[in-house]
Amino acid sequence: MDHMMFEVGTALILVAIASAIAGKLKFSIIPFLIVLGMLVGPHAPTIGILDFKFIESQGIIDFLGQMGILFLLFYLGLEFSVQKLIKSGRNIVVGGTVYVVLNFVLGLAYGFLINMPLYETLIIAGMLSVSSSAIVAKVLVDLRRTGNAETELILGMILFDDIFLAVFLSIMSGLLLGGATSVGATIISVCISIGYMLLFFVIARKGPPILNKLLNITSSEIFIIVVFSTMFFIAGFSETLHVAEAIGALLFGLALSETEHSERIEQLVIPFRDFFGAIFFFSFGLGIDPTTLGNALWLALGAVVLTIIGNLVAGMIAGRKAGLSHKSSLNIGLTIMARGEFTIIVANLGLAGGLSAMLKPFSALYVLILAILGPLLAKESKRVYRGMNQLFKWTDPVEKVKKRKA
Template sequence: MDHLVFEVGTALVLVAIGSIIANKLKFSIIPFLIILGMLVGPHAPHFGIIDLRFIESNDIIQFLGRIGVLFLLFYLGLEFSVGKLAKSGKNIVVGGSIYVAINFILGLAYGFIAGMPWMETLIIAGLLSVSSSAIVAKVLVDLKRTANPETELILGIILFDDIFLALFLTTMSGVLLAGSTSALGIITSVLISVGYMLLFFIIARKGAPLLNKWLNIKSDEIFIIVIFAILFFVAGFSETLHVAEAIGALLLGLVFSETEHRDRIEHLVVPFRDFFGAVFFFSFGLSIDPSTLADAIWLALGAAFVTIIGNFVAGMISGRKAGLSHKASTSIGLTIMARGEFSIIVANLGITAGLNSILTPFTALYVLILAIIGPVMTKESKTIYKYLNKVFKWTKEKEKKKIEVPEG
């Protein structure tokens, strides 16, 4: 037991070091933790007396990572409410639909061209379609762009993308985890998943007064115990219906978002989300065999290129339809390009269901590339816009004002 505790403690120290380094460099912790996991996990390099494979308690770390997924999606549910989309406005709905449609269709086409089976193609299309809310939000704050005219639309597209993620994961978990092969079985699994989701929507809208009364607990200690007990129970129960446990967490978060206790829950959950979320990225790195990355490098590079083009086009169309300038529209496409936690969650669904093992190294490389390139391209969006403006001539140079010479 002491040895086990020491190994887990060592893993957490490494997670802490990676997080500190990322913070010092003002960069997302996601790529750092994934790479760190690869370097010290069961597939880590070893030669002679040097052996970096000192994280052997992979099962424990993986379990902590699963808890991280629950907290990530539970928090996402808290941030989203059924009424929020209704108030978000036409531009957000239109922009979000354009963004999801372009990326998902490109993902389907890419998976088909790459010769993937149709289930793997759907997973690839899904993970290509979901941006990283965490990275996008951090970049906007770090670059002090929260007051920019395009920021509201960016956040709206991210919100719409999160809703798509919930629908996609719910549908795919019904298909993959139920193990249905016939058309009738697949339709039944999807209907069960969608019905389960609709049940939570109804509870969110109609059950808030009762939940407000039940959760009116003065002690923070007892309050958080009750919230966590419900969270883990709902997540576990969801799996018995062949709905991914993460989706159960997301739907529960959505229910709590409609109560008057939302802010209190969010305040208490954030530290757990950050801690276990970091372990999740580290644990994903532990599952990757660096020797398999070469098999997926061209597939990942191609997907990253497709995503860059798709996001730029989607951002430009969404921004222009919302009446924003070409410069602001360029910024939209570059800002929402980063991929991270949600792409990994989508891939993990396919991996858990026993789909092609190439999904693991492919997703790792794909996320690493865009988690690094995305924030850099966002930071240099003005420079990129100036270059593109010279090519496409979106705006003409202002005429120089004539200097009037006063008469003598």
């Protein structure tokens, strides 16, 4: 136990050093932490008493990372108004459908192009279709875009993407693992997931008076215990209904966003969000073995190119359909471009079903590239917009008004 605690402490010191370096360089900490995790993973050297393999402490680090996902998504839920999301319901459905269908079709085409068997092709299509909620949340917070016009649509598309993920995992689990293979069982499972999500929207709209009374707790100690305990319970319960635990935390945050205690909760969550969120990205990197990536390099690069194209096109369509400017629409595609935890879940399902071993290095490299490239492109969205605007000569409605006044 003592040695395990020393490993965890060493890991946290490395996370702190990488975060400090990223801060000095005014750079997103996400790529730093992921690469750091890779470098000190299973094949890291032992220097004196310092063992950077983190074998004994891997389980604890992974668990702390899972907590990071929950706090990131819970905070993101607190930042938004459910009423505005409901008003944007049509835009969310249109944007989410365009995003999922376009990326899934590109994944199918790519799988067939590289001569993958049918089931492997379906898994690849699923991998290309699901964004990383954790990275998207971190990017929005780091870049201070939670109040942007496009952010509510991004949040809605994440929820829509999770519904797709629930459907996809239900179907593929039945096909690959011999679970519920009937159409009826799959439909029931999906309807339960959707109904569960809608329940939180109802609570957010009708429940604030009751929630305000329940959370009217003077003691900060008891208040934080009640809120966080409920968050973890709901996250765990969500997973039993085939709704990702992170989305459960997001939904709980949405339910509390309309209460008079939302600002108080936000202030309490921020330190936990930042600390455990950093550990998540580090633990994600620990799970990537760099020695296995070479054989899948070209396959992963091809998938990355398709994903960039698919996300930019889907973001532009979704944003413009919702009446957003070209710049805001471009931000949508850049922000949801990162791939992470959900993509790995899809790949692991294929591996559990006995599919091609190539899925593991392919998914690791694909996720690594986009987990680094996605936040970078989102951070440099102004430069990307200027470059694309020179090519397409966009003229946003606001700019047209200015020209008329001139």
